[in-house]
Amino acid sequence: MAVAFILSLLAHLLALGSGLVSFDSIDMPEDPALRKLSATLQDMQLDIPKPPALSAPRIPGTLGVPAGEASQPVADKPKPKPKKPPASPAKAKPRHAASAVAAVPPAPDQQVAQAEASAPMANAANPARQASAPQAEVASKPADNADADSDKVVKPDERITRFPAAARMQYGLYLSGVLLGSGEIRWQRDGSSYSLITDATPVVGPKLRYETVGSITPQGLRPDSFKATRNGEPREYARFDWAAATLAYGDKEHKTEPLQPGAQDLHGLGMQLALRGKKMGEAPVQITNGKKVYRMVLRPEGETDFDTGAGVIRAVVIRVREEGELTEFWLAPDFANIPLRILRADKDKRFELRANLIELDGDTVWKQPPRQPRQDNESKR
Numbered sequence: 001m002a003v004a005f006i007l008s009l010l011a012h013l014l015a016l017g018s019g020l021v022s023f024d025s026i027d028m029p030e031d032p033a034l035r036k037l038s039a040t041l042q043d044m045q046l047d048i049p050k051p052p053a054l055s056a057p058r059i060p061g062t063l064g065v066p067a068g069e070a071s072q073p074v075a076d077k078p079k080p081k082p083k084k085p086p087a088s089p090a091k092a093k094p095r096h097a098a099s100a101v102a103a104v105p106p107a108p109d110q111q112v113a114q115a116e117a118s119a120p121m122a123n124a125a126n127p128a129r130q131a132s133a134p135q136a137e138v139a140s141k142p143a144d145n146a147d148a149d150s151d152k153v154v155k156p157d158e159r160i161t162r163f164p165a166a167a168r169m170q171y172g173l174y175l176s177g178v179l180l181g182s183g184e185i186r187w188q189r190d191g192s193s194y195s196l197i198t199d200a201t202p203v204v205g206p207k208l209r210y211e212t213v214g215s216i217t218p219q220g221l222r223p224d225s226f227k228a229t230r231n232g233e234p235r236e237y238a239r240f241d242w243a244a245a246t247l248a249y250g251d252k253e254h255k256t257e258p259l260q261p262g263a264q265d266l267h268g269l270g271m272q273l274a275l276r277g278k279k280m281g282e283a284p285v286q287i288t289n290g291k292k293v294y295r296m297v298l299r300p301e302g303e304t305d306f307d308t309g310a311g312v313i314r315a316v317v318i319r320v321r322e323e324g325e326l327t328e329f330w331l332a333p334d335f336a337n338i339p340l341r342i343l344r345a346d347k348d349k350r351f352e353l354r355a356n357l358i359e360l361d362g363d364t365v366w367k368q369p370p371r372q373p374r375q376d377n378e379s380k381r
Helices: 002-016 089-103 108-125 127-132 146-151 266-280 374-379
Strands: 166-175 178-190 193-202 208-217 220-230 233-241 246-250 254-258 285-288 293-296 300-307 312-322 325-332 338-345 350-360 363-367
Touching (some): 166 193, 178 266, 208 266, 220 266, 293 312, 300 325
Antiparallel strands (some): 178 193, 208 220
């Protein structure tokens, strides 16, 4: 998924000048030793999306709902029963006054306050929604000191095993350990179809976008087309003709080769791994980034900890080594297998995405807390 734009980004940076980044001045840390897996990746559950008329109201400012707007269910509401006339004017006066107040719709600020006040009761009455987007346990807790933070395990109240209909993940984009910019991955499912968009925005250089559309099958994602753009200009592409079993791809040169079952584009591979869980198998998978075609064996190598600055998230690591190159996906089994870290490295350089936000179906299930200065932590001891 990220490898395609990572490789493209390297070419763009080198073209801008070798003085931008000094690789010799960076002391790269060793890859963490992996532990034996304590939990396997679960196969994600995919529910058929409910029609809009039956869906729950969306919260303004979350994914898919602009700030200041809130989509409401459009199902017909039951008509109120006609009220009986008051027995006498004297007794009816207070009742009419109360009815008049109730008939006036509350102001927008009051509506928001009422919605916030009723949210805990709504979640308690709807265990399915409460389980679908639990909040992380540790992220909201204040840190006492850096050593204590490093021992905390960040996880939701309940393990998230339902794959989202919509998701947004934000990442820091790093070059050889140096923060280079930001990245964002947006996933959207509409019935049996899906779209996946990755934006890479470096501090210096062109904006890169990678888009995949396809369908969802019992075997996971089946891409139909992939395309890349650089500042809006078309770059590499891939077309998956499943009927003719042909893969067409290229940048400046058009190429074709036989399409194999289960083939993926590199941009969507992270979400395919998240969706399929432990069912990826041992056979090599045909993967293209629009320029080349690879065959990768994708299997968990072990687990490690993803440091959030206020605790760690358990991560299952899938590693692929080939001809002096290393590709890694760190998947979060407690957070719907969402990729926390995506890495591409060789003997000279290292590119990676490190997650700082996970949003599933409009709910922020994890956000990296602000890192506390070390002197502040020490002063609290």
